[in-house]
């Protein structure tokens with residue numbers, strides 16, 4: 001089979017398009033969930049979809065995708081409302097509320113699932129595929145549903161962009177301006193439930209949460225504007241989805257959903273390690289650099305304070321004295337100060353021929369030392 | 382048209398009671414602020430100061446009582462009110478810039494579907510200039526110091542161009558320069574005839590900064606002109622046992638707080 005045949009393969013096309021849609025909607029909505037510290041919400045909503053899947057199947061009597069997805073949406077939304085009610089009207093913290101709702105609904109779903117399998121209904125044909133997804137079973141008609149949901153969600157996000165941004169950043173200020181904060185939060189939650197519905201077929205309820213969280217977490221590492229973060233999360237979602245789908249098509253037999261999740265997760269790992277300013281590696285480099293700069297600033301202010309203590313701006317500080325004061329060799333810091341023109345070196349005085357020379361601040365050095373001391377003083381206040 | 386209730390008061394709070402899960406946090410509060418003053422709300426931690434502001438702004442529901450601003454309920458007066466929440470109430474790691482945060486102050490005026498444009502950005506920029514933050518407009522907000530973040534929050538309220546401002550501990554944890562800058566800005570607002578209501582944490586500066594005072598500890602302890610309310614007896618009532626700590630430092634005249642950093646070269 002040539003690449004062209006391969007790309008024209010009907011199933012592969014469906015899977016790739018489905019994965020791209022899923023990545024798109026998850027990336028965009030996941031960004032808001034992550035920023036609102038509601039990563040666990042995606043997890044709860046997706047696990048809570050399972051009883052809805054089963055009830056939808058029981059009502060329709062067959063594996064009718066429409067009623068199954070509708071059932072998933074309803075039970076996801078129900079779980080979200082239950083969680084809100086629990087945390088609003090009791091002392092339960094949000095994470096505990098989410099955890100309880102998640103496990104209760106999922107347990108109910110598994111019970112229903114085993115019940116359906118027990119009835120030996122021939123039409124049940126792989127209802128458990130909703131646990132881990134069964135991408136290859138995606139039909140063109142499913143894609144239309146997924147596409148419709150994605151377009152509607154993206155439309156809402158772009159219409160209510162500034163409202164969603166404000167509600168995510170500062171909900172009480174948003175309320176003081178008169179925004180209907182509760183409704184906007186409900187809307188965001190329902191849309192995440194919709195994203196879950198889109199993902200049910202592809203990755204299943206168990207892994208769906210990762211699909212919502214991962215692209216957003218990765219994108220946050222690289223972007224410092226909400227616009228950039230959401231676009232990047234969408235790109236990572238689409239990229240990871242398509243890559244995972246193609247990988248599974250190539251490998252013939254490896255599960256698509258988990259491969260998609262692994263693809264986006266590897267982007268997360270790379271981002272957590274290497275993203276500028278926020279990455280782990282970056283942090284280590286920055287720490288070492290700032291430690292070196294701190295040493296250099298300390299040496300400069302030591303020279304300044306020695307001069308101040310002697311009331312002599314041309315005071316010559318012996319290198320040995322500076323080393324002793326800092327308890328370590330300051331040769332390197334002094335050389336750097338010298339390069340910048342903050343100090344000049346004088347040879348050791350004749351009465352102490354064995355010492356390592358003396359250092360005197362230049363006017364630029366005095367200025368810089370005062371600047372450093374001022375900024376330290378301001379921080380200390 | 383319905384008759385206005387206490388139209389001559391910038392803020393009128395009557396019989397306000399607020400409780401969280403049946404624990405009363407504010408009890409039967411009567412509180413009036415005339416227009417054109419700079420008022421402080423002072424009381425110990427957990428006294429309900431933030432809750433009072435939030436309740437006035439309709440952010441937490443009241444069990445009883447009512448609130449009017451210039452004679453009308455808050456929901457009719459939103460556009461005349463500016464709010465500066467406690468700085469710690471938001472996550473400053475949110476991916477956005479200082480200018481963008483200030484622009485949020487205009488979302489109420491913009492209404493649904495309209496996006497901030499050049500005019501809004503210009504107004505936000507002017508507000509940043511007023512708080513001396515124009516050079517940081519494009520700075521990611523997590524890269525700002527605490528004092529700078531507080532100024533950004535203040536600018537966001539200034540851009541609302543309100544008549545009554547509510548500020549929750551705007552001077553907590555900021556450097557001396559920022560505190561001075563904030564006080565100057567608030568005074569200027571008052572001199573323009575606006576009403577400024579501030580939750581304040583530092584007893585030492587109450588008398589220098591403010592001309593109106595509410596002492597609060599779940600109930601109203603005292604309210605009125607600072608000179609009349611700021612007495613040892615009232616403070617003792619508001620702070621209870623904690624006053625022993627406060628007594629000497631708080632009741633002494635406020636001192637200048639500039640400390641020399643280090644020895645200076647001649």
Ligand SMILES: Nc1ncnc2c1ncn2[C@@H]1O[C@H](COP(=O)(O)OP(=O)(O)O)[C@@H](O)[C@H]1O
Nearest residue numbers: 401402406424425426427428429430431432433
């Ligand atoms: N969301 C909340 N749920 C339950 N109790 C709260 C909540 N917010 C504040 N409280 C309680 O209400 C009291 C008053 O809080 P607050 O208004 O923040 O006090 P202040 O601002 O004066 O320090 C405190 O005892 C606090 O623990």
Ligand SMILES: [Mg+2]
Nearest residue numbers: 430431432467
């Ligand atoms: Mg408070």
